[in-house]
Amino acid sequence: MPDNKKLIKGLKAKIEAIVIAIPREIEAYEYYMEMAAQYEDQASREMFEFLAKQEMAHKDSLEKILTDLEKQLEKARTG
């Protein structure tokens, strides 16, 4: 397989993994926020809100990685 085709195939596989992972982070965020709302004590609520923020940070990181991978794919296709 020529190097460029191999590169494109690899990038597509990575993009697919990230595309599938992003909604999982959103679902985890929503789950932790629901859990936070269920507790009245501040410590528990803060713990779940902290975990929710972590998931949101993961989602943001994945979106940045996705944008970068898509740029790389475009470059590999045109270059």
Add this chain to the structure above:
Amino acid sequence: MKLDKSLVHLHHISSHFTSAMYPAASILLTIFIVTGARRFEQAAFYCIVFGVLAGPFVYASGVIDWKNRFKARHTRIFDHKLVTGVILLLLSVVIITSRIVFPDIAIAGTTAGWGYLALVYAATAAAAYLGHLGSKFI
């Protein structure tokens, strides 16, 4: 930000229902081939019919979920799901139509009978592949 969870659930429920119907049809039809008991062949046919009836719910909920959660991105998995879904629907339409037009099509030993069996097996393989692809999202 809020994901439409009921839609995701609808897709899971309807796709599991469909996925169960096709292997059941294959097993029942195989039992018919072996035993000759006509009721198994009839049961296999109705399994396919119920599988197809759930099809619009599976396809519509899947496509809407793909647009909502995955921003309608075309990756290998989504493209394979879309194409295999259409193939499954076409196979099912051919199976049901041929069985309605020729009620004795499944009788063993005839070319048409083996063809009918092959179509049901092919539909089962397509349903299994769709299930395999779906499992990657869990």
